[in-house]
Amino acid sequence: MKRQRGYLLLELLIAVMILMVLAAIAVPNLMQMKLSAEQVDATNRVKAMWLLETTYATCMVVNNGQCQQVDHAAPKAISTITVGDYTYTFTPSNGYWTYTATPNIRGLKTISTDQTGQVWIN
Numbered sequence: 001m002k003r004q005r006g007y008l009l010l011e012l013l014i015a016v017m018i019l020m021v022l023a024a025i026a027v028p029n030l031m032q033m034k035l036s037a038e039q040v041d042a043t044n045r046v047k048a049m050w051l052l053e054t055t056y057a058t059c060m061v062v063n064n065g066q067c068q069q070v071d072h073a074a075p076k077a078i079s080t081i082t083v084g085d086y087t088y089t090f091t092p093s094n095g096y097w098t099y100t101a102t103p104n105i106r107g108l109k110t111i112s113t114d115q116t117g118q119v120w121i122n
Helices: 009-058
Strands: 059-061 067-069 079-083 086-093 096-103 111-114 119-121
Touching (some): 009 086, 009 096, 009 119
Antiparallel strands (some): 079 086, 086 096, 096 111
């Protein structure tokens, strides 16, 4: 009698089940890491916008590249842009302003700052 070569169907099913269990463990962790990365990115963008707005409000570059202190009024219009999983909104109000990153998906937190530079994560 000849010996048959290959795998039994049961062996293949067990291998597939093991892979499915590993995937069930790994996928939620990877999704959580993606959400964390999106939130860190949004926080960094809010901090960068605070720095840009503060620089705009207090500084003007003149011909020789030096920063001359001037008093700019904050822009008067509300502006909104969507990048990745967040919508960023700049809202001026009576010389003050807020910059808010609002999540477009569940699981992320709202991040905001104002002219004081303090960042709030809700």
